[in-house]
Amino acid sequence: MPTATPNAPTSSRSRTVRFAIVRCDGPGKPERTELFDVPVEPGANIISCLQWIAANPVTIEGVRTTPPTWDSGCLEEVCGSCTMNINGRVRQACSALIDAVSPSTTPPGPGGATITLEPMRKFPVVRDLCVDRARFFRNLERIKAWVPVDGTYSLGAGPTESPDHQATRYALSTCMTCGCCLEACPQFLREDKPEAWDTSFVGAAVISQAVLFNDHPTGATLKPQRLDVLSGPGGVNDCGNSQNCVKVCPKEIPLTESIGAAGRQVTVHAVKKFFSGR
Amino acid sequence: MSETAHEAPAKQQPFMQRHHFLLRRLHSLTGVMPIGVFLINHLLTNSSVVWGMIDPKAGKTGHGGVATFQHEVDFIHSLPYLIIIEIFGLWLPIAFHSVLGVYYATTGRANNARYPFQDNWRYTLQRVSGYVGVLFIFYHVATLRWGWTFLVPGGTRWSAEYAASTLAQTLRGHASGLTLAGVGVSLFYMAGVSLLVFHLANGLWTAAITWGLTVSRQAQRRWGYACAGLGAALMAMAWSAVIGFATLDPVRARLVEESLRSAHRAEPALTAAPDAAPRRP
Numbered sequence: 138m139p140t141a142t143p144n145a146p147t148s149s150r151s152r153t154v155r156f157a158i159v160r161c162d163g164p165g166k167p168e169r170t171e172l173f174d175v176p177v178e179p180g181a182n183i184i185s186c187l188q189w190i191a192a193n194p195v196t197i198e199g200v201r202t203t204p205p206t207w208d209s210g211c212l213e214e215v216c217g218s219c220t221m222n223i224n225g226r227v228r229q230a231c232s233a234l235i236d237a238v239s240p241s242t243t244p245p246g247p248g249g250a251t252i253t254l255e256p257m258r259k260f261p262v263v264r265d266l267c268v269d270r271a272r273f274f275r276n277l278e279r280i281k282a283w284v285p286v287d288g289t290y291s292l293g294a295g296p297t298e299s300p301d302h303q304a305t306r307y308a309l310s311t312c313m314t315c316g317c318c319l320e321a322c323p324q325f326l327r328e329d330k331p332e333a334w335d336t337s338f339v340g341a342a343v344i345s346q347a348v349l350f351n352d353h354p355t356g357a358t359l360k361p362q363r364l365d366v367l368s369g370p371g372g373v374n375d376c377g378n379s380q381n382c383v384k385v386c387p388k389e390i391p392l393t394e395s396i397g398a399a400g401r402q403v404t405v406h407a408v409k410k411f412f413s414g415r
Numbered sequence: 416m417s418e419t420a421h422e423a424p425a426k427q428q429p430f431m432q433r434h435h436f437l438l439r440r441l442h443s444l445t446g447v448m449p450i451g452v453f454l455i456n457h458l459l460t461n462s463s464v465v466w467g468m469i470d471p472k473a474g475k476t477g478h479g480g481v482a483t484f485q486h487e488v489d490f491i492h493s494l495p496y497l498i499i500i501e502i503f504g505l506w507l508p509i510a511f512h513s514v515l516g517v518y519y520a521t522t523g524r525a526n527n528a529r530y531p532f533q534d535n536w537r538y539t540l541q542r543v544s545g546y547v548g549v550l551f552i553f554y555h556v557a558t559l560r561w562g563w564t565f566l567v568p569g570g571t572r573w574s575a576e577y578a579a580s581t582l583a584q585t586l587r588g589h590a591s592g593l594t595l596a597g598v599g600v601s602l603f604y605m606a607g608v609s610l611l612v613f614h615l616a617n618g619l620w621t622a623a624i625t626w627g628l629t630v631s632r633q634a635q636r637r638w639g640y641a642c643a644g645l646g647a648a649l650m651a652m653a654w655s656a657v658i659g660f661a662t663l664d665p666v667r668a669r670l671v672e673e674s675l676r677s678a679h680r681a682e683p684a685l686t687a688a689p690d691a692a693p694r695r696p
């Protein structure tokens with residue numbers, strides 16, 4: 138399969154690519170798919186094409202429609218906000234180059250270059266390609282994904298950190314809460330009722346963040362509380378070990394290692410609780 | 416902080432949520448012990464219809480496989496309190512593992528079309544093999560152990576005294592040959608045991624992550640090889656057992672068993688004789 142690297146586009150001339158965008162006017166509104174033909178320059182990405190469509194919101198039938206809505210921020214794959222399903226696979230729109238996603242130079246039409254854009258399916262749609270990831274943030278709160286320092290007085294010098302330990306934690310700290318690992322997870326299902334969030338599966342990113350903060354010398358003070366959540370409903374036991382998460386994570390975070398580590402911590406936690414009675 | 420905003424007090428939680436951890440881990444544990452350990456023993460016993468043929472001692476009886484299998488079955492049936500072992504060591508753990516397993520499987524939604532990774536296929540196959548496995552085990556135990564012969568083509572009743580011949584007959588559909596329904600039963604056995612062997616091997620692999628035994632990617636890969644090796648060995652046993660019985664001639668097996676029975680009946684007299692007779696100096 139031909140792939141394009143950022144600086145070496147596979148096509149040197151502009152070509153036309155058809156976009157099939159799944160649209161929705163708001164929560165609870167019906168979905169529809171609209172088709173747009175977009176002139177694509179070498180090196181273009183999904184966001185630049187969406188910008189072109191927003192400026193020329195005319196479908197291939199010549200019907201004028203509303204400009205499609207999407208989220209984006211950094212435009213360099215570090216904020217995670219532009220995550221969507223591109224040709225059926227979840228990834229960031231800003232780093233998805235057209236030449237890599239749809240290398241075909243055949244003009245639009247059957248067999249030609251087509252790119253489908255769909256919102257993430259595991260979160261409620263706000264509008265078009267924008268979704269509401271509140272549940273993800275709620276889950277990070279549940280496992281207390283922070284280091285408890287109130288900052289009112291000096292704690293003195295922090296604990297010494299070895300380069301090895303730092304390297305291990307650094308990998309986990311690169312999570313950008315994009316939600317790819319949740320979108321691709323067969324155990325993470327869409328749940329629109331906030332009352333059900335606290336007993337539904339938290340997903341790989343949140344498990345991995347719990348492991349990250351448990352591993353922090355000061356963050357570890359909250360370890361028992363984190364493990365109580367991780368051993369309960371929706372915790373690490375609900376993972377089905379399909380290992381999709383680790384394969385779709387754009388940051389290549391070793392999520393399955395975090396899941397194994399969380400499993401070990403939860404096992405030890407349960408044994409401790411069994412014998413201490415609390 | 417409103418961190419308990421949605422948290423229900425512990426006593427209001429439904430049973431499954433209150434005992435979430437215990438039930439999840441008991442489900443995992445029962446799959447290994449006793450069910451997994453039993454499956455290994457069971458396949459070892461039943462494949463004796465094939466490996467028994469290489470035993471020169473048993474070979475003298477006319478069909479070493481039939482003789483060895485009969486020997487193994489006789490041993491199992493000589494165990495004290497067999498019914499207690501069966502109920503508490505097998506039937507209840509299997510029922511527990513099945514009911515919870517089906518419930519847990521409904522908490523996921525397979526997405527292989529979009530994410531056709533090998534690991535993801537194993538995820539789905541683990542659930543499918545669980546469903547088919549439950550049906551297969553139920554059929555297997557109901558027909559052979561509980562005597563629901565109306566589910567057996569040809570209506571053969573399995574008997575521990577004529578273990579190999581009656582088993583071959585239930586698989587083949589008739590004493591004199593393989594019937595069409597017999598082919599169906601044999602294929603169902605082939606699919607059932609293969610899926611269950613996969614279920615055990617893959618379950619052992621995932622259980623190691625769940626319990627936190629394998630954490631690093633390398634450890635998971637290494638343990639994966641071990642599970643694949645065990646799975647391959649069990650698969651060989653499972654297939655040899657099913658093929659061994661599906662191709663066994665019940666009439667010939669019955670003759671071997673009859674001769675074993677008469678030899679056994681004759682045995683007490685033979686062993687008593689040297690004691691009764693005065694020893695030679």
Ligand code: SF4
Pocket residue numbers: 318321322323324325340341375376377378379380381382383393396
């Ligand atoms: S390994 Fe677990 S968390 Fe990761 S995708 Fe599979 S079920 Fe989800």
Ligand code: SF4
Pocket residue numbers: 217311312313314315316317318319341342345385386387388389390392
């Ligand atoms: S773990 Fe990876 S895929 Fe999941 S939210 Fe973080 S960066 Fe995205």
Ligand code: FES
Pocket residue numbers: 208209210211212213214215216217218219220229230231232
């Ligand atoms: S805009 Fe920030 S990751 Fe795409």
